[in-house]
Amino acid sequence: MSLAHINVDQDAVLKTLGLNPRDPNTQALLLICQRYGLDPLLKHIVLIQGRPYVTRDGYLHVAHQSGKFDGIEIVEEGETPTHWWAKASVWRKDMQRPFTYRGRYPKKGGNSAYGPEMAVKCAEVMALRRAFNVTGIAAADERWDDPDGRISPQVASALAERLNTLGKEARQAFLARFGGRRPSDLTAEEEGDAIEFVDQLEAEASESAESEAADDEVVEGEVVDGPPAEEGMV
Secondary structure, eight states: OOOTTOOOOHHHHHHHTTOOTTSHHHHHHHHHHHHHTOOGGGTSEEEETTEEEEOHHHHHHHHHHHTOEEEEEEEEEEEOSSEEEEEEEEEETTOSSOEEEEEEEETTSTTGGGHHHHHHHHHHHHHHHHHTTOOSOEEGGGGGGOTTOBOOHHHHHHHHHHHHHHOHHHHHHHHHHTTTOOGGGOBGGGHHHHHHHHHHHHHHHHHHHHHHHHHHHHHHHHHHHSOOOOTTOO
């Protein structure tokens, strides 16, 4: 289906993502998007506490679009009494040696249930960033030890609005997923997970609506197309 005839309101889209198009921080984010070919709609880059942070998906996008990406692998994983850690290697087609870096995640972090996976994300981000020279921008997945590591107020507000649109069941599901905390109570490292969870809730709501519409069509078809009632039947 062609979407060429649709006039997209860019400012409205940015506001849906929790980004104020008049805010200099948002404008800086958009300039970074132009420089590296990133897309805020796909969560390649986000604002946290007013500063742009590139996500792992963003770094992977830069790597793939370069045409020189030759693979990524986790070469080692482990843990200490206080942290999980992982070591990642990123290969380029035009270089003989990989970029190998280690990432870690605290066992007392806000997303400790997925601590080993978070350590892998940190290691991948560090290796990707150096392999493809994405400079001057912080990585969202490395922000777990930031003393001001709270979720972006803009993103928290946008998530709350989306949950209110979805209704009571979605709000309850969100509270259950994040230990009874609202979007504004989350930490920065949970921001990506919260966005993905709300995306999933919206997708499920859309699928449910489509299924109900299909069921209604079937019922209507049975009433219209069924055999005529015998004479005298009520």
